[in-house]
Amino acid sequence: MKYMMFVCDDTEPETDETLVPDVEVWVAEHDASGARVLGNKLAPPSAATTVRVRGGEVLLSDGPFAETKEVIVGFDILEVADLDEAIAVVARHPMAHVGRVELRPYAD
Amino acid sequence: MDLVAQVGQESYARIVATLIRATGDWTLAEDCAQDALAEALERWPREGVPRNPGGWLTTVARNRAIDVLRRSAVETRKLKEVAMLWGEQREQPEIQDDRLRLIFTCCHPALALDARVALTLRIVAGVPTPDIARAFVVSESTMTRRITRAKSKIADARIPYRVPEGGALVGRLTGVLGVLYLLFTRGYDADGEPAFAAEAIRLARLLGELMPDEPEVASLLALFLLQHSRRHARRDAAGELVMLERQDRSRWDHAAIAEALKILARTPVTGPYALQARIAACHASAETAAGTDWRSIAQWYDELARVQPTSVVALNRAVAHGYAYGPQAGLDLLAEADGVPDGYARAVEADLSARAGDQDRAAELFREAARQAPSEVERRALLTRADEVGAATRDRPDRR
Numbered sequence: 001m002k003y004m005m006f007v008c009d010d011t012e013p014e015t016d017e018t019l020v021p022d023v024e025v026w027v028a029e030h031d032a033s034g035a036r037v038l039g040n041k042l043a044p045p046s047a048a049t050t051v052r053v054r055g056g057e058v059l060l061s062d063g064p065f066a067e068t069k070e071v072i073v074g075f076d077i078l079e080v081a082d083l084d085e086a087i088a089v090v091a092r093h094p095m096a097h098v099g100r101v102e103l104r105p106y107a108d
Numbered sequence: 109m110d111l112v113a114q115v116g117q118e119s120y121a122r123i124v125a126t127l128i129r130a131t132g133d134w135t136l137a138e139d140c141a142q143d144a145l146a147e148a149l150e151r152w153p154r155e156g157v158p159r160n161p162g163g164w165l166t167t168v169a170r171n172r173a174i175d176v177l178r179r180s181a182v183e184t185r186k187l188k189e190v191a192m193l194w195g196e197q198r199e200q201p202e203i204q205d206d207r208l209r210l211i212f213t214c215c216h217p218a219l220a221l222d223a224r225v226a227l228t229l230r231i232v233a234g235v236p237t238p239d240i241a242r243a244f245v246v247s248e249s250t251m252t253r254r255i256t257r258a259k260s261k262i263a264d265a266r267i268p269y270r271v272p273e274g275g276a277l278v279g280r281l282t283g284v285l286g287v288l289y290l291l292f293t294r295g296y297d298a299d300g301e302p303a304f305a306a307e308a309i310r311l312a313r314l315l316g317e318l319m320p321d322e323p324e325v326a327s328l329l330a331l332f333l334l335q336h337s338r339r340h341a342r343r344d345a346a347g348e349l350v351m352l353e354r355q356d357r358s359r360w361d362h363a364a365i366a367e368a369l370k371i372l373a374r375t376p377v378t379g380p381y382a383l384q385a386r387i388a389a390c391h392a393s394a395e396t397a398a399g400t401d402w403r404s405i406a407q408w409y410d411e412l413a414r415v416q417p418t419s420v421v422a423l424n425r426a427v428a429h430g431y432a433y434g435p436q437a438g439l440d441l442l443a444e445a446d447g448v449p450d451g452y453a454r455a456v457e458a459d460l461s462a463r464a465g466d467q468d469r470a471a472e473l474f475r476e477a478a479r480q481a482p483s484e485v486e487r488r489a490l491l492t493r494a495d496e497v498g499a500a501t502r503d504r505p506d507r508r
Contacts, residue, residue, distance in 0.1 A: 001266045082268040083218055084276070105265050 002037070003086045005093070006102040007074040013098035020097045030078075035089050039076030073099065112152060115161040116145045120234035121314075122162075123169045125206035128269060130189040134259045136176060138231065144169040207232070208318045209269050211311075215284040216267050223258040224287050225294070230255050233307045243294060243301035281319075285328050285381065288312055292332050305336055326375045327382040333368040334388035337361040349489040353397035365392045383412040387428075402432035419447040427456055435464035451480030455490060462497045471498040 014020055030036035045064045052059045064071065073095070080086045083103070090101045120141055127137035144165045158164040173190045214227040226244070229235040241251035261267070272280045288308050295305030312329040319325050341355040372389055375382065387408045394400040409425035422445035430438020438460045442453065458473030474494035481487035 082266045082270075083216075084268050084270070084272065087218075088276075103265075107264075 001080060001082060001086075002106040003078045003080065003083075004104045004106070005039070005076040005078060005090060006072050006104065007076065007093070007095045007099065008070045008072050008102065009095075009099040010070055020094050021092055023094045026093050029092075030089060035078055035080050035085070037077040037079050039074065041074040042072060044073075045071045070100065111157060111161070112145065112148045115165065116148070117234050119162045119165045120145075121207050121210060121232045123166055124231055125210035127169065127173055127190070128210065129206050131173065131177070131186045132269070133186075134231075134262065136173060140169040140172040140176070141165075143172045205271070205318075207314065208271050211284060211315065211318075212271050212280060213262060213267060213269050215280075215287045216262070217280070217283050218265060218267055219258050219261060221287075221290070223254055223261075225290055226251060226255055227258045228287055228311070229291065229304070229307065233311060235303075235307065239301075239303070243304060281322060281324070284315070285324060288315070288328060289381075292335075296335060302339070305332070305339070308332055309336060323375045323378045324381050326371050327377075327379070327385045330368040330371040330375070331381055331385040331388055333364045333371075334385065334392050337364040337368070337392060347485070348492070349485050351489070352391065357395065360392070369393070380412060380416045383408050383415070387412070400431070402428060406432040419445060419449070420452075422446070423448050423452055423456055427459070430460045430463070435460040439464070449480075451477050451482070454480070458493070458497075467497045471495075 027036065027039075048062075048064045050061045050063065050065045052061075076093075078086055078089055080089060083105075086103055090096050090103060093101060095101060123141045123144065124137045127140060128134055131137060147168055148161070148165060152158075152161075170190060177186055177190060211228065211232055214231055215224050219227065222244070226240055229240050230237060237251050237255065238248050240255075241248045244251060246254075271277070288311055291311070292305050292308035295302055295308060309329070309332045312325070312332055316325050316329050337360050338352070338355060340361070341357070341359040342350055344350050368385070369389060369392075372382075372385055377383060377386065387405050390401050390405045390408070406425070406428040409421065409428045413421050413425050423442070426438045426441035426445060428438075429441050439457065442448075442457055442460065445453070454473045455477035458470045458477060461467075461473060462470035471494045474490050474497065478487050478490035478494065481490055
């Protein structure tokens with residue numbers, strides 16, 4: 001079962017830095033176990049371009065499709081057995097501690 | 109027919125739980141269990157009740173599932189699983205595990221709390237959707253949607269049909285007990301649905317049978333039994349709430365109290381439910397209100413405040429110390445308590461003030477608390493108290 005991790009920042013991060021895991025360790029560990037298929041950090045929303053095509057015309061706008069206080073800062077794709085396994089993997093990602101992560105399963 | 113309802117209630121979760129494991133299809137499992145109940149309603153009055161009613165229902169549900177799967181033809185693997193289910197040995201440990209799996213899945217924290225409670229009521233307890241809707245004060249279609257959405261999320265997000273193991277179990281069990289506690293409170297609250305308290309007790313009993321080595325499960329059952337033992341004494345003939353100290357203790361359910369005390373005698377204190385149950389046991393064991401062992405209660409509250417530092421615990425701790433060591437001790441602790449909902453804090457302060465001799469202030473505080481009461485019966489109970497302490501002030505010159 002594949003899950004997409006939308007990695008976001010948050011206005012109320014964990015304040016005790018000693019509790020926050022290291023991202024390099026997380027990536028290495030889950031690449032090795034096969035739980036992480038791919039993923040990357042993303043450039044800030046100021047670098048985003050939103051694209052629509054209406055009546056054959058390509059319409060562009062500067063910025064993300066929704067202006068929110070919290071922004072998506074990266075993503076990962078997981079391959080795990082079920083939601084509990086996915087939650088266990090996400091709970092060890094540093095951004096779950098200083099930000100928040102939305103877990104969304106593939107639709108098929 | 110009452111027997112169908114009773115046997116159905118006992119068998120429903122077992123049938124649904126096992127069919128879900130075999131097919132992974134929640135809707136199919138529920139439909140087949142419902143069909144079996146409908147068939148019993150139709151046939152038992154005509155043909156007589158079968159010798160093993162639970163086994164009869166199970167067989168009918170299984171055969172219905174096989175029919176449905178056969179018609180869809182493609183699902184051969186599921187078909188085989190269902191066909192192999194249940195020989196004649198219905199008490200296989202694996203079948204018990206199915207009910208546990210069902211409880212843990214319905215109470216998964218990835219579902220909204222309301223959805224967890226509704227799903228547990230519907231699927232584990234077998235309560236009809238219209239009854240659940242009434243208790244949540246929503247329309248039947250809203251409740252149907254809520255339950256359907258929860259089932260879709262279980263399927264789409266791949267919430268596993270499994271009891272967690274090791275360290276994960278502790279946290280998840282706390283969540284399951286929290287759902288049962290909420291269910292019980294729904295039945296116990298002044299404006300609640302009384303049948304839900306009995307459902308919560310039934311589920312706690314089932315969970316206790318399935319997880320005999322978890323002290324908090326046993327403690328929760330004891331706590332429910334103790335609180336529920338007062339159900340006939342909590343209201344007077346007019347339906348008004350009667351406070352604990354004024355209840356007719358002969359109307360308490362002493363068999364339930366005895367069962368709870370027996371459970372507690374063999375259960376170690378490992379968590380908040382064990383502590384709450386012991387507090388309830390102190391009240392239940394007192395022959396009169398005046399004979400209550402308030403010092404023990406105050407001690408249990410000190411411990412509870414350490415493991416569960418919530419505002420409600422702080423409030424009750426203040427009350428306990430007020431009775432154990434005099435009203436001023438209670439008022440001091442109340443002043444230290446943070447985040448207590450204003451209405452409750454006023455009511456406690458009123459009671460302590462009355463006992464400290466300040467009747468005018470007490471009457472005023474009871475009236476303030478009444479304005480913020482969460483239900484109509486509680487509002488009236490508080491206004492009655494206000495009148496009583498007010499009357500005490502007015503009477504005083506006469507008594508002199």
